[in-house]
Amino acid sequence: MSGKEKHNSIKKYLEAKEFVDYCKANNVNTSLNVLEAYEKAGLLIPFYRFVAPDEYIRSLFEYNYKIAYITPDALFDDHKWQEIEHLRTALRSYSFKPLPHFDFALMHGHPLDVAYRNKNPFLKKPYKDDFIPWEEYKIVAGTLEGRPVREETVEHYYTPWQIFVLDELNLMHTIEENYATKQKKGWGYL
Numbered sequence: 278m279s280g281k282e283k284h285n286s287i288k289k290y291l292e293a294k295e296f297v298d299y300c301k302a303n304n305v306n307t308s309l310n311v312l313e314a315y316e317k318a319g320l321l322i323p324f325y326r327f328v329a330p331d332e333y334i335r336s337l338f339e340y341n342y343k344i345a346y347i348t349p350d351a352l353f354d355d356h357k358w359q360e361i362e363h364l365r366t367a368l369r370s371y372s373f374k375p376l377p378h379f380d381f382a383l384m385h386g387h388p389l390d391v392a393y394r395n396k397n398p399f400l401k402k403p404y405k406d407d408f409i410p411w412e413e414y415k416i417v418a419g420t421l422e423g424r425p426v427r428e429e430t431v432e433h434y435y436t437p438w439q440i441f442v443l444d445e446l447n448l449m450h451t452i453e454e455n456y457a458t459k460q461k462k463g464w465g466y467l
Contacts, residue, residue: 289387289436290324296435305444309411312433319405321442323433325389326401331416333358334430338418342426361399364392389434403433 291299293312300307315321336358367381367388385391392400414431 290389290434291437293323293433293435296437296439299437300440300443303440305440306447307443312435313411315443315446316403317408317410319408320446321439322403322405324402324436324439325393325434326403327364327389327432327434328399328401328414329361329430330399331430333361334416334428335418338426338428342419342421360392360397364388364397364400367391 288295293309297307297309297312312321312323316323381391386394389400393402411431411433415427415429417425418428419426
């Protein structure tokens, strides 16, 4: 999504950054910090959470920044990350008609739903009681020019309909006060 789109019917799930852009395009105030705060409070939880192992993220970093002349197949030749790679490929290509993932998605459903049904060990359905601060999903993946580079090991996925929940949460939990007149506006105030 470009951030200017109000709706994209092909996107059943939006990664957290895409969801923030989608909300802003539809005049619903949010940020990654707000999403995290609502999750911590148990009020708005991502629909899915994809958590990659630290070793996988470090291998990707090595491939992307250090040894780009090696093919991804050579880097991941032991099939250890086969479930991750299959899901990531499906997520990148399921909405393009000429690719096989498109037909598969039409017959079996969205790649995240299929992966969850197939019990992909890296895909979770978050629950209210298993909140982990998002900062804890960041690791030092490697170094560039002597400086540590932090990468996220997680992707939080929201559904477009959660924008309505978010909008209502913002409305219900925001109180505006005019300090000059001492008037308040918001849920429970006239």
